[in-house]
Amino acid sequence: xxxxxxEAAALLGAPAVPALPQAxxxxxxxxxxxxxxxxxxxxxxxxxxxxxxLPIATEPAFQFRAS
Amino acid sequence: xxxxxxxxxxxxxxxxxxxLRAREFSAEExxxxxxxxxxxxxxxxxxxxxxxxxxxxxxxxxxxxxLKRGRRRGALQGxxxxxxxxxxxxxxxxxxxxxPFAGQVFDYDATVLRKLERQGAVLIGxxxxxxxxxxxxxxxxxxxxxGPGLNPWDPTRWSGGSSSGSGAAVAAGLVPFALGSETxxxxxxxxxxxxxxxxxxxxxxxxxxxxMALSWTMDKIGPLARSAEDCGLVLQGIAGGDSQDPGxxxxxxxxxxxxxxPLKELRLGxxxxxxxxxxxxxxxxxxxxxxxxxxxLGLRMKETVxxxxxxxxxxxxxxxxxxxxxxxELISSGKVEELADQKQIAxxxxxxxxxxxxxxxxxxxxxxxxxxxxxxxxxxxLLVSPARFGPASxxxxxxxxxxxxxxxxxxxxxxxLGAAGNLAGLPALVLPCGFADSLPIAIxxxxxxxxxxxxxxxxxxxxxxxxxxxxxxxGPAGS
Numbered sequence: 001x002x003x004x005x006x007e008a009a010a011l012l013g014a015p016a017v018p019a020l021p022q023a024x025x026x027x028x029x030x031x032x033x034x035x036x037x038x039x040x041x042x043x044x045x046x047x048x049x050x051x052x053x054l055p056i057a058t059e060p061a062f063q064f065r066a067s
Numbered sequence: 068x069x070x071x072x073x074x075x076x077x078x079x080x081x082x083x084x085x086x087l088r089a090r091e092f093s094a095e096e097x098x099x100x101x102x103x104x105x106x107x108x109x110x111x112x113x114x115x116x117x118x119x120x121x122x123x124x125x126x127x128x129x130x131x132x133x134l135k136r137g138r139r140r141g142a143l144q145g146x147x148x149x150x151x152x153x154x155x156x157x158x159x160x161x162x163x164x165x166x167p168f169a170g171q172v173f174d175y176d177a178t179v180l181r182k183l184e185r186q187g188a189v190l191i192g193x194x195x196x197x198x199x200x201x202x203x204x205x206x207x208x209x210x211x212x213x214g215p216g217l218n219p220w221d222p223t224r225w226s227g228g229s230s231s232g233s234g235a236a237v238a239a240g241l242v243p244f245a246l247g248s249e250t251x252x253x254x255x256x257x258x259x260x261x262x263x264x265x266x267x268x269x270x271x272x273x274x275x276x277x278x279m280a281l282s283w284t285m286d287k288i289g290p291l292a293r294s295a296e297d298c299g300l301v302l303q304g305i306a307g308g309d310s311q312d313p314g315x316x317x318x319x320x321x322x323x324x325x326x327x328x329p330l331k332e333l334r335l336g337x338x339x340x341x342x343x344x345x346x347x348x349x350x351x352x353x354x355x356x357x358x359x360x361x362x363x364l365g366l367r368m369k370e371t372v373x374x375x376x377x378x379x380x381x382x383x384x385x386x387x388x389x390x391x392x393x394x395x396e397l398i399s400s401g402k403v404e405e406l407a408d409q410k411q412i413a414x415x416x417x418x419x420x421x422x423x424x425x426x427x428x429x430x431x432x433x434x435x436x437x438x439x440x441x442x443x444x445x446x447x448x449l450l451v452s453p454a455r456f457g458p459a460s461x462x463x464x465x466x467x468x469x470x471x472x473x474x475x476x477x478x479x480x481x482x483x484l485g486a487a488g489n490l491a492g493l494p495a496l497v498l499p500c501g502f503a504d505s506l507p508i509a510i511x512x513x514x515x516x517x518x519x520x521x522x523x524x525x526x527x528x529x530x531x532x533x534x535x536x537x538x539x540x541x542g543p544a545g546s
Contacts, residue, residue, distance in 0.1 A: 034409050038204070038417035042387060045380040046425050052377065052432050060430035061437055061490075062284050065313075 071100045076240030077539055080146050080297045083243060087134070087145045094134065094145035094189065098127035101147040102191045105241040109192065112222065112239060113214040114232035116152040117160060117193040123147065130187045142300045144187030149242040151230050152193040153200060153279035154180055154288075163279045164229070165198035166212045167402040177277025178312070179246060179288055179305040186304050194232030194245055198406055200253060200281045201229045202390035203414030204383075208462040210408035215462045218260060219540040220506050224459035225466075227257030233291045234261035238540055244292035244301055248278060250285045251382050251489045255511055258291050258497040259454035262507025264526070264536055265291045266298035269516045270492030271316030273302070274309030282389040283314065284430075285382075285489055294536050295496060295526030299324065302519060320519060327524035328448075330364050335525075336371030336447035338480030345482050347457030350508045353501025354453050357510050357529075360500075361451060364528050369447055372479060374439040376432065378486035384421065384429040385490075391418025410467075433490050440491045441515075449514040449521060452481040454497045458506030488513045496522040499535040507535070 029037070071092070075083070087094060102120045109115030130145045155161045155173035162169045180190060195213040197205060208215035208225040216231025218224040219239040226235040230247030234257025237245050247254045249267045258265025266289045273288045280286060290301035299322035308317035342354045362368055397403050398415050406412050460466060476482075488495055496512045496519075512522045530536050 029409070031409060031413065034413035035416055038410070038413040039420070041204075041414075042384070042417055042421060045377075045384045046421075048377040048380040049384065049425070049428050049432060052435075054428065054431050054435070058431045058434050060427050061433035062430060 073240070075100070076104060077293070078243065079293045080142055080243055080300050083146055084142050084144065094127040094130040095124060097145060098123045098147050098189045098191060101242060105149065105192050105236065108239055109232070109236060109241055112217040112219055112226065112235040113211070114195050114216065114226070114235040114239070114241065115192055116162065116164070116195045116213060116232060119156065119159065119190055119192050123189050123191040126184065126189045130189065133187065140187040141304075143183060143304050145189065146243055147189045147191045148183065149192045149194045149233065149236050149245040150180060150190060151196050151233050151245070151247050153196060153248060154246060155277040156180060156190070156193065159193070161193070162212060163199055164196035164211045164213065165406060167397055167405045169212060173277070175277060178274040178309050180277070182305050182307070188304065191242065194230075194236050196231055197229035198408065198411065199390070199394065200248065200250060200279065201411070202281045202394060203387070203411040203418060205408040206410040206465045206467050207408055208460070208466065210406075210411055212407065216257070217462065218459050218506070219542060220262060221459070222542070223461055223463070224506060225260065225462050227260035227459065229253040230257045230291065234258055234263060237261065237263045237291050237293065240539065244290055244297055246288060246305070247291050248286060248288045249489070250281045250386055252485050254289050254291060255454050255485060255495060255497050259509035260459035260507065262499045262509070262535070262538060262540070263291050264294050264298055264499065265289065265497040266302055266519070267495040268302060268306065268519060269316070269494045271314050272306050272318060272320060272517065272519070274307070274312040274315055276309055276311035280393050282386045284389065285386060294530055295498065295523050298496065299519070299523045318517060322520070322523065324520055324524035324527050327521050330366055330525060330528060333366050333448045333521070333525070334369050334446070335361060335366040336369050336443070336450040336481070337452065338370065338372055338478070340476055340478035340480035341452045341482060344476035344478065345456050345480060346453050347503065350453070350457050350503035353503065353508060354510065357500035358451070360529060360533060361525070364525070364532070366525070371443070371447055371450065371481065373481055373483055373487055374436070374443065376436050376439070376487070378436065378483040378490060381429045381432050381436065382486040382490050384425065385433065387414065387418035388421045388426045391415050391421075395419060436487065437491045440487065440493070444515045449512050449518070449525065450481055450484060451510055451512050452484045454509040454511040458503045458508055484511070484513055492516060494519050494522055496526045498526050498529055499538070500533070501535060507538070
């Protein structure tokens with residue numbers, strides 16, 4: 001079977017499973033909408049963290065070792 | 068030239084080592100056979116980032132010379148392996164799975180690779196990964212410059228992330244073992260989805276020098292392999308203090324499960340809700356059987372729940388903040404836009420905006436979590452839960468899709484063990500335990516810091532009485 005260069009290139013570059021459209025479940029979101037969603041997710045996390053009571057003596061969970 | 072039957076590609080480290088010593092084949096022949104296979108089948112699963120054929124064959128010839136002289140370096144001598152492409156190999160591209168770093172070359176080897184080389188292991192390739200190990204959060208399995216990691220058990224399913232290539236390559240018999248890394252789920256998930264054994268070591272036990280940082284306080288490097296025994300052998304090879312890793316605990320590890328406490332003395336914490344409610348219905352029968360198998364080994368089962376904390380929110384905030392700080396230059400330069408996953412781009416940008424006080428708050432809650440988990444481990448010696456509640460997701464579906472089967476279970480059980488264990492730096496061992504919808508599922512054992520030998524001893528016994536870790540995927544690389 002003789003393939004054109006374009007057909008050969010397509011075959012060589014083809015993944016084992018054809019790429020499926022990513023936006024099959026929902027309409028594509030704009031970068032601005034995605035950034036707003038990421039900020040909202042962080043804000044919700046911060047609100048959740050604010051509900052945890054922290055004794056004043058609690059140090060952050062990292063250490064600095066003099067060397 | 069030795070002829071290699073298919074069984075060789077699914078042999079354990081111990082089996083391969085014995086055959087090398089018996090001169091059934093040379094290290095060079097073995098490295099060549101595995102490299103051929105990795106190059107042939109790796110791209111089918113989008114598992115191969117870079118073949119290292121030439122340097123592998125050089126190293127293998129050196130091993131053969133040593134074996135001829137009677138120089139024995141241990142179980143890993145002459146064993147081929149692959150490494151996640153976030154580990155630097157001097158003079159070769161290390162792309163971190165991300166297009167903006169496609170041409171990146173370091174002039175030094177990662178410490179773990181140097182250690183393995185000294186023991187005669189043969190690095191045959193860099194394995195694909197989710198771009199930047201998923202920093203910022205991603206929506207699609209295709210969040211990688213090599214495409215979605217495809218699962219050897221069913222290529223319409225994901226191989227898991229972010230150590231996607233490491234999981235797929237071990238499962239498909241392309242390497243006897245692979246190195247992966249975990250910040251939150253990146254060894255556990257691909258091991259569970261691909262049906263291989265994975266070990267997330269205690270934070271600080273394995274040097275991260277030469278590895279891409281995502282979260283300085285949470286990153287760990289560990290093996291994915293054919294068995295708990297193999298994970299122990301690899302961990303012994305890569306563990307140890309390293310002055311070049313500020314997070315190093317300065318501890319060594321010697322694989323000695325024979326010195327672990329008898330199983331009948333161990334108290335195993337579990338939560339029925341994990342197996343009966345959180346697990347997807349198709350996975351419940353085999354998860355429950357795994358629980359019975361552990362009980363049958365003599366472990367003392369004890370119902371347990373995690374202390375109440377917002378584990379996911381704490382882990383998410385820490386990783387978002389540290390990850391965005393690591394990649395600040397990428398973000399501010401605009402090159403972040405070259406990443407494949409739009410959600411990830413947005414997540415990295417947003418992470419730069421977290422106020423210091425909020426990051427510190429998360430790190431202070433993390434301290435409380437660590438203290439409370441320490442108390443929990445006074446009542447139990449280890450915990451068990453499903454590694455993932457169901458089998459691998461479809462690559463065509465978004466990874467942040469909400470849970471589909473019914474409402475969220477009322478009881479928390481140990482459902483947050485992934486986040487909790489990573490926040491506290493605890494080790495975890497992933498053991499294949501059955502199938503759901505013809506795809507592998509796995510349990511995870513989690514223990515106190517530096518209790519790897521206990522986890523491995525239980526894992527070894529579990530695998531002595533089960534054969535899930537011996538199953539091979541169908542298809543071109545597994546039949």
